Amino acid sequence: MATRHLGQARELQVRSADGTLLHAEVRGPEDGPTVVLAHCWATSLASWGPVVRELDPSLRVVLYDQRGHGRTQTPITRAGYGAEKLAEDLCAVLEATVPEGRKAVVAGHSMGGMTVMAAGAHPVFQDRAAAVLLTNTGCTQLPKRSTAIPLPGPLGTLGAQVFLKAPLPLGPRNALTTAVLKSMVMGRKSDPRMVRLCMRMVHACAPVSRGAWGRVISELEAEETARQISVPTAVLVGTDDKLTPPWHAHHIASLLKDCREVREIPGAGHMGPLEYPETLAGLLEDLAAEHVDVLPAAA
Numbered sequence: 001m002a003t004r005h006l007g008q009a010r011e012l013q014v015r016s017a018d019g020t021l022l023h024a025e026v027r028g029p030e031d032g033p034t035v036v037l038a039h040c041w042a043t044s045l046a047s048w049g050p051v052v053r054e055l056d057p058s059l060r061v062v063l064y065d066q067r068g069h070g071r072t073q074t075p076i077t078r079a080g081y082g083a084e085k086l087a088e089d090l091c092a093v094l095e096a097t098v099p100e101g102r103k104a105v106v107a108g109h110s111m112g113g114m115t116v117m118a119a120g121a122h123p124v125f126q127d128r129a130a131a132v133l134l135t136n137t138g139c140t141q142l143p144k145r146s147t148a149i150p151l152p153g154p155l156g157t158l159g160a161q162v163f164l165k166a167p168l169p170l171g172p173r174n175a176l177t178t179a180v181l182k183s184m185v186m187g188r189k190s191d192p193r194m195v196r197l198c199m200r201m202v203h204a205c206a207p208v209s210r211g212a213w214g215r216v217i218s219e220l221e222a223e224e225t226a227r228q229i230s231v232p233t234a235v236l237v238g239t240d241d242k243l244t245p246p247w248h249a250h251h252i253a254s255l256l257k258d259c260r261e262v263r264e265i266p267g268a269g270h271m272g273p274l275e276y277p278e279t280l281a282g283l284l285e286d287l288a289a290e291h292v293d294v295l296p297a298a299a
Contacts, residue, residue, distance in 0.1 A: 014064065014096040017088040020080065023071035024064035024093055027052065032060035033292035034104035035284050036097065038090060038112030039063075040136070041217060042210045043201040044070030047109065050194065051273045054281035059288060062097045062104070066111065068209030081212045083220055086111070087119035094128040103130035105287045107280070109273050110244065111213065113137025114220055117252070120228035131291040132233040133283055135272040136241055138248035139222040139255070148184040148242040164218045167211030173203045187240045187269035194274035223255055230257040232291060234283055238268025238275065
């Protein structure tokens with residue numbers, strides 16, 4: 001797929017249900033089919049950049065920074081963290097960027113996918129979502145199923161919990177910390193440029209916010225709301241994903257009302273948008289073409 005560009009981003013602030021201000025960006029023509037992209041834990045909307053660059057320029061692309069990430073406000077109390085807050089934020093973005101009566105493809109990577117599943121029962125999500133793409137994500141048993149910490153049984157689970165929850169700096173960004181993090185979150189053959197981008201985003205994420213969201217992820221139980229997603233859905237995972245191994249993709253598929261595909265990407269790790277952007281872009285284009293109406297041309 002040839003690399004394409006969707007033009008200058010139009011920035012906006014979206015106020016969530018509890019007053020948190022979310023940074024959002026819109027790219028592409030206002031009358032184009034809309035896709036809304038929710039990013040993963042400890043990164044920012046920039047993690048979707050490689051996918052956005054591959055998308056057809058006729059698409060209208062909405063991205064936003066999750067609370068406590070990028071340019072979005074950070075909660076000041078523990079009450080500002082939780083799966084329901086992620087769902088409220090996504091629905092606020094959908095209300096602000098998808099006109100009433102229109103629908104969009106909604107895609108989520110890792111915590112972004114958890115966001116989508118947490119929003120499954122929300123009336124705004126059900127009204128605005130035409131199709132869903134989930135990549136490298138899970139809705140339950142995150143520490144238990146993780147293989148990121150190579151220790152047996154309960155020790156591996158405990159190690160995953162510590163990694164997720166610890167509100168500590170990850171150390172200086174150097175060759176050693178890059179190698180350790182890469183081994184946990186990306187495939188062995190990942191593009192070095194994408195590895196560097198991933199490391200920049202992860203190290204830029206505030207440790208306290210990262211740890212607070214890690215706690216939410218480690219305790220996540222979103223099976224019931226995932227069951228409420230009734231629109232056509234595609235689920236992807238890397239075969240070498242250690243944070244959300246392939247078990248999660250197949251488990252999610254068993255909960256969904258209309259799962260069209262579960263696809264395992266050989267050799268890929270957890271960072272799908274950085275590791276297989278062409279595949280994700282192609283699926284987004286296909287879902288938009290099949291399930292999102294195009295606005296009629298202005299007279």
